[in-house]
Amino acid sequence: MENNQPLASLDEWEKDILERYPDPETIATNKATEAFRDYKAEARDTVKEFYRLNHQYQSYDFVLDKKADFLQFNKKEMPIWNAFDFLNELVDDSDPDTDLDQMQHLLQTSEAIRNDGHPDWMVLVGLIHDMGKVLCLFGEPQWAVVGDTFPVGCAWSDKIVFPEFFSDNPDFENDIYSQKYGVYAPNCGLRNVHMSWGHDEYVYHMMKDYLPEEGLYMLRYHSFYAQHREGAYDHLMDEHDHKMFKWVKLFNPYDLYSKNPNQKSWEELQPYYTALVKEYLPETLKF
Ligand SMILES: [Fe+2]
Numbered sequence: 001m002e003n004n005q006p007l008a009s010l011d012e013w014e015k016d017i018l019e020r021y022p023d024p025e026t027i028a029t030n031k032a033t034e035a036f037r038d039y040k041a042e043a044r045d046t047v048k049e050f051y052r053l054n055h056q057y058q059s060y061d062f063v064l065d066k067k068a069d070f071l072q073f074n075k076k077e078m079p080i081w082n083a084f085d086f087l088n089e090l091v092d093d094s095d096p097d098t099d100l101d102q103m104q105h106l107l108q109t110s111e112a113i114r115n116d117g118h119p120d121w122m123v124l125v126g127l128i129h130d131m132g133k134v135l136c137l138f139g140e141p142q143w144a145v146v147g148d149t150f151p152v153g154c155a156w157s158d159k160i161v162f163p164e165f166f167s168d169n170p171d172f173e174n175d176i177y178s179q180k181y182g183v184y185a186p187n188c189g190l191r192n193v194h195m196s197w198g199h200d201e202y203v204y205h206m207m208k209d210y211l212p213e214e215g216l217y218m219l220r221y222h223s224f225y226a227q228h229r230e231g232a233y234d235h236l237m238d239e240h241d242h243k244m245f246k247w248v249k250l251f252n253p254y255d256l257y258s259k260n261p262n263q264k265s266w267e268e269l270q271p272y273y274t275a276l277v278k279e280y281l282p283e284t285l286k287f
């Protein structure tokens with residue numbers, strides 16, 4: 001039987017992204033290649049298998065089904081802090097390089113944003129950007145929670161990682177979905193485009209009443225590397241998307257590269273974040 005969960009942990013996907021898009025600063029000091037060499041040797045096949053499953057199963061119908069189900073938000077209601085507790089349990093000991101649990105990653109991201117003096121809603125985006133990973137709580141497979149995202153219902157760009165795996169997707173031979181624009185009109189704007197399903201789309205919908213649009217773009221498209229790094233979907237974007245993607249691009253390095261060894265402890269940070277969450281979000285969130 002097929003192993004639905006090939007990654008040792010969800011972080012394995014994010015570490016793989018770092019190999020594709022290494023920190024310009026660490027390349028300069030030549031540390032990155034050394035640090036990631038072992039990981040690459042061990043993780044290659046699992047990451048590849050992960051993308052094989054992701055590209056095979058993330059079809060247009062699959063996305064619509066998942067949206068119809070999860071966007072009802074009728075599964076659970078809990079304070080955001082319970083969701084973070086759950087994320088922390090996702091850490092897997094078999095990961096060769098598990099120095100950060102999910103909460104640490106979120107805090108590293110939000111603290112780096114705060115230290116650079118960005119608006120407080122962006123700090124909050126840093127804190128919650130991966131909260132959609134609670135999809136694992138509901139038994140969703142890794143390939144339906146994380147992974148680079150891409151539009152469905154139209155042709156895949158060869159700028160998406162491992163594009164060859166799309167040949168196993170049911171949409172591959174579809175007369176409409178395999179066309180450049182598929183079900184969409186040229187430059188129709190991303191708000192009219194269905195993205196592959198995962199933690200980005202889910203958290204966007206969860207937060208859409210509470211944050212400014214710039215922050216919502218960061219949440220919704222933070223794993224859309226084919227666009228924010230490669231510019232592969234300009235033909236679906238409109239002027240407004242391009243303006244908003246400046247914010248997505250601003251956010252991405254905080255997600256990928258903010259590793260501060262002298263991170264303040266949660267005890268120290270807690271008062272600030274408790275107040276921040278209170279300012280923007282309700283007592284409990286629906287999942
Ligand atoms: Fe993420």
Ligand SMILES: [Fe+2]
Pocket residue numbers: 105129130255
């Ligand atoms: Fe992240």
